[in-house]
Amino acid sequence: MDHKLVLAASLGNCVHVAGAIHFLELAADEGYETLFLGPAVGVDALLRQVRQLRPAMVAVGYRLTPDNVEPLLDALIAGDRQLEQHPRWVFGGTRPVAERAARRGFFEKVFYGTEEMDETIAFLRGADPASGGTAPADDLLARLAQKSPYPLLRHHFGLPDFAATEAGIGEIARAGVLDVISLGPDQNTQQYFFHPEQRDPAMDGAGGVPVRTPQDFCRLKAASRQGNAPLMRCYSGTADVFQFAELLHRTIRNAWCAVPLCWYNELDGRGARPLEVSVREAQALMAWHGRRGIPVEANEPHHWGLRDAHDVISVVMAYVAAYNAKRAGVRDYISQYMFNVPGSMGFAMDLAKALAMRELVESLADDSFRPLRQVRAGLPFLSGDLDVAKGQLAASTFSSMALGPHIIHVVGYSEAEHAAGPAVVIESCKIVRGVVRSVLYGAADPAADGLVQQRRARLLEEARFLLAFIRRLYGGVSADPLADPAVLADCIRRGILDAPHILKNEKFRGLLETRVVAGSCLAWDSRERRPLTEAQRLDRLAAAGNLEGAGALPARSPQSAR
Known part of the structure; x- marks a missing residue:
């Protein structure tokens, strides 16, 4: 035979x-x-x-x-x-x-x-449980290998009621359409899990599922052990981050850690930590996971885009986040590319921004650092009209497939109107699967478009200028400015790294204005009504006195210097 x-x-x-x-x-x-x-x-x-x-x-x-x-x-x-x-x-x-x-x-x-393409591939590889093959892997890299070239699908899920969340996880698992359940806990869980006396009962279930004990996490993981047995991961804590990381590793076998580099602190109000402290803790949290071989996602650049930062800042912060992860010893790095932020961006220019991010991030790749691509639609993009939102989810997925993703972070089409229950999660995954099925083989490549490539090249030029500027400005006070918490915090305070929605006060005094022009989000001079290059933007910061003393940081503890 x-x-x-x-x-x-x-x-x-x-x-x-x-x-x-x-x-x-x-x-x-x-x-x-x-x-x-x-x-x-x-x-x-x-x-x-x-x-x-x-x-x-x-x-x-x-x-x-x-x-x-x-x-x-x-x-x-x-x-x-x-x-x-x-x-x-x-x-x-x-x-x-x-x-x-x-x-x-x-x-x-x-x-x-x-059936979807990934099911057929699994059968041909002898990895189809229904035909006596191996069970779906409960490890990110092994599961990627089982499904390749079909991307893994991830979806956020967490309802205000614990029992409903537990039942919903089981329903989603039995549907077999999702590879990673990204557990969304409420803020009381993220901030006060280890300090129950500080919880505000009025905030129970606000933003996600109330999880109060390690056994609760274990129950949610157990609920996923049916159907296609999806992986489970959870948002990082905004306080007691190392205890929380250990808890997630022990209870749900956290598929990967997701931590922003510069957020979840005084800057955005999602925590009380000073900015420099939270950057240092984010670096240490990356290192904690890196030592254990757990993949890390630095969900950083889209936080800037969601606050209407211009495209150059998003591209730069994609690189800075990946650079910090590599410095922290992370081997398997998940680089998230959120499309449609700001929501009024054009698809072509949005793709150009993502391509520029990918080029800078993957310039760091070597035997010790392996970037993986995760794409997703932007929340501000989805309409409150659920029928329209379904079309937008499909359109965004089609555009993002040009990046060659390893993971698709599916956004429930209902998110602009209400949090996604199990039925919406399953339907949203099926919409995305339909797009993947149609374009994985033989689709035209929108990344080859001349205007997309022209914008990508311009963004790379501007991003490299800003990165070189930071290294040069702080080179006399830091051996490695892009991985120095004090330098990054100082750049944000002065507006070198800035976003219009950062609240300006005596501490954060940036001047950035932005505008979407011809599909791109640009730094903007509202008085002269024209876009600014990075050189022009930084010149204005200097003229306003915001760069005074930037090369002489205040005294720092040895732990804050890198």
Whole structure:
């Protein structure tokens, strides 16, 4: 028997061949030799080829009247009994026909026409649990290997009621459409898990699920151990971050850590930590996970974009976040690319920004640092009209597929109107799966567009200018300015790194204004009504006195210097 040969044919008088051809294309990608026998192949002719070629697997399809498939199945099963060597038989058809085939118990795998590409790939790799294969991996890198080239799907989930969240996780797992449940706890959990006396009961369930004990986390993880057994991860704490990281590692086997470099502190009000302290703790938290081989996501650049920072800042902070993760010893780094921020950006220019981010981040790649791409739609982009939002989710996914993502962070289409329950999570994942199925093979490449490439090149030029400026300005006081918490905090206070929505006061005194022009978010001079280059923007900061003394930071503790 040829253990790598797969035959396929449309059976009897059926001339529909698309499903068989697609199955063979996927099999060829997995290293099988393939042979298509054609449409309308009779059972006797098929069995003659099986006897002669002795394939490892035979896939047959039939998409006509269910009653008409019955005699064909009878003849095929009887003929197989006469073979000296029996191949693995696979059937594909419309649901009514496939149900007739499944009842026979003869076929190792029956495809109903609703399966996704990743399910077919898993079967061909022998990793389909329904066919006796290996179970889905409970480890990010192993699961990526199982699904490649199909990206993993991740979705946020956490309802204000614990029991509803637990039940919803089980429902999502049984649907088999999601690979990673990203648990969203309420703020009382993130900030006061280890200090219950400080919780505000009025805020229970605000923003996510109330999780009050380690056993609660264990129950939520246990609820996911059905269906396709999705991985689970959780947002980082905004206080007691190392205790919280240990808790998540022990209870839910946190698939990866997500931590912003410059946020969840006094800057955004999601914590009380001083800015420099939180940057230092973020670096240490990256290092904590790096030592344990746990992947890290620095969900940094989109925090700037969500606050209307211009594109250059987002590109620079994508690089700075990845640079800090590498310095902290992280090996597997998840770089998140949130599209549609700000929400009024044009798709072409948004893609150009993401491509510039990718180029800078992946310039850091080597044997010790492996960036993975995670894409997602931006929350401000989705309409409160749920039908419109479904179309927007699909459109954003199509655009982001040009980045070649390893992970898609699916955003529930309902998020602009209400938090996603299990039904919305499942439906949103199916929408995204439909896009992936359509574009993973053979789609045109929007990244090749001339205007996209022109904008990408301009962003890289401007981003490198700003990075060089920071290194030069602080080079006399820091051995490594881009990984120095005091330098990063000082850059934000002075407005070198800035966003319009950062509250300006005696501590944060940036001057940045931005405007979306022709689809790009640009630094803007409202008096002269024109965009600013980085050189012009920084010159204005200097003229306003905001850069005075930047090369002479205040005395710092040894721990704050890098």
